[in-house]
Amino acid sequence: MANQQIHLSNHWGYFRSTGEIFNIVFERDLPHSVDTVWNALTQPDQLAQWLGKATVEPQVGGTVTIDFQGMAIVGQVLQWKDRELIEYTWTSDSFPGELSIVHWALKKKSDNRCHLQFMEKLVSPHYLTGAGPGWHYVLDTLALALDNKPIPVWNDHSWQEIAEQAKNKYKAILTDMPEAEKSTGGEDTPGAAAGMDQRPAADSDAAIVASANHATERKGDSTSPAETVSENSAKPAAKASLLIRKPAADVFEAFIDPAHTTQFWFSRSTGKLEAGKSVTWYWDDYGVSGDVTAQMLTSDSLIVWTWPAQGNINSTVTITLARRGENAVFVTAEETGWDAGTEGLHEILVGQTEGWALVLTGLKAYLEYGLRLNLVADHNPEALKEAP
Numbered sequence: 001m002a003n004q005q006i007h008l009s010n011h012w013g014y015f016r017s018t019g020e021i022f023n024i025v026f027e028r029d030l031p032h033s034v035d036t037v038w039n040a041l042t043q044p045d046q047l048a049q050w051l052g053k054a055t056v057e058p059q060v061g062g063t064v065t066i067d068f069q070g071m072a073i074v075g076q077v078l079q080w081k082d083r084e085l086i087e088y089t090w091t092s093d094s095f096p097g098e099l100s101i102v103h104w105a106l107k108k109k110s111d112n113r114c115h116l117q118f119m120e121k122l123v124s125p126h127y128l129t130g131a132g133p134g135w136h137y138v139l140d141t142l143a144l145a146l147d148n149k150p151i152p153v154w155n156d157h158s159w160q161e162i163a164e165q166a167k168n169k170y171k172a173i174l175t176d177m178p179e180a181e182k183s184t185g186g187e188d189t190p191g192a193a194a195g196m197d198q199r200p201a202a203d204s205d206a207a208i209v210a211s212a213n214h215a216t217e218r219k220g221d222s223t224s225p226a227e228t229v230s231e232n233s234a235k236p237a238a239k240a241s242l243l244i245r246k247p248a249a250d251v252f253e254a255f256i257d258p259a260h261t262t263q264f265w266f267s268r269s270t271g272k273l274e275a276g277k278s279v280t281w282y283w284d285d286y287g288v289s290g291d292v293t294a295q296m297l298t299s300d301s302l303i304v305w306t307w308p309a310q311g312n313i314n315s316t317v318t319i320t321l322a323r324r325g326e327n328a329v330f331v332t333a334e335e336t337g338w339d340a341g342t343e344g345l346h347e348i349l350v351g352q353t354e355g356w357a358l359v360l361t362g363l364k365a366y367l368e369y370g371l372r373l374n375l376v377a378d379h380n381p382e383a384l385k386e387a388p
Contacts, residue, residue, distance in 0.1 A: 050145035132170030238352030242360040264362035287385040
């Protein structure tokens with residue numbers, strides 16, 4: 001192993017962003033069935049072959065532990081759709097205070113081929129160019145494991161080789177992101193985010209491991225095209241973001257404590273949000289209520305809950321708080337759970353996005369200026385419940 005040299009594949013990733021929140025994304029077509037890839041992503045014995053010794057509780061709220069290149073990763077499952085989607089938080093004592101979300105989504109293309117979308121969400125800007133080569137290598141090792149090919153041993157020297165090959169490339173991808181992509185997320189045109197040609201890359205070995213005397217055969221140079229991205233790879237989502245000029249702790253508390261939340265959103269609640277427990281929120285002006293189950297609360301940075309949504313589903317709401325110094329936070333609310341074929345999907349997403357924009361605006365007015373704008377009630381006065 002000491003004489004082996006690692007060469008990354010030519011399947012480059014790209015970046016998306018909304019304000020200060022960045023995601024890194026990889027799209028790959030794999031010559032394996034959905035079942036085969038799903039097992040590699042979720043079964044501990046298979047994860048150990050390419051990612052690290054792991055445990056996975058196969059349900060929303062379940063615990064994920066991974067020994068990842070010497071780092072102890074502990075996470076919680078946020079989404080689990082069998083053979084379709086797994087998403088979990090990613091934290092480590094090696095990076096105190098940092099939390100991201102790892103997302104794996106599969107889509108069948110044929111009996112023996114599937115499309116994989118990987119994302120690491122909420123990546124801090126100063127980790128981006130390191131995360132690019134790192135996850136690029138991880139996905140290459142996944143492909144090697146699926147193909148029953150040898151996987152190189154990870155060590156500091158191998159990371160140095162990988163960084164030398166790819167760090168400048170990912171810096172260039174980040175630098176070349178159009179301004180529209182940086183402000184809106186640009187999920188409809190992911191290839192453009194990387195400033196790349198979207199012609200499909202030829203199928204090739206995921207990663208090439210060669211002896212030192214074959215170093216001149218290096219592949220995956222900076223001119224390699226990106227893979228074709230499936231138009232339907234992104235899951236339907238309603239999303240809104242806004243800067244709140246208050247400390248993250250204040251914003252976090254405003255979402256979980258009804259003493260504050262009732263000042264800008266619903267009328268009353270049966271209790272404070274607590275992970276793993278359900279409460280009922282009431283909008284008395286409209287005569288409606290909803291049961292809310294908190295899936296995860298990470299102090300001052302992340303709130304995840306599920307609740308009933310239009311389309312007869314239970315959707316998942318993820319509130320992320322990205323600090324902007326000590327006294328400001330960039331808040332993003334994202335709601336997911338619908339399928340592309342949901343009836344009336346466009347109207348649902350437009351309505352939910354508008355609703356989240358109103359909630360964040362009301363939150364900003366309440367926290368920054370002490371104002372109650374009554375935006376939720378005034379948004380649809382014709383539907384208000386008549387006073388007795």
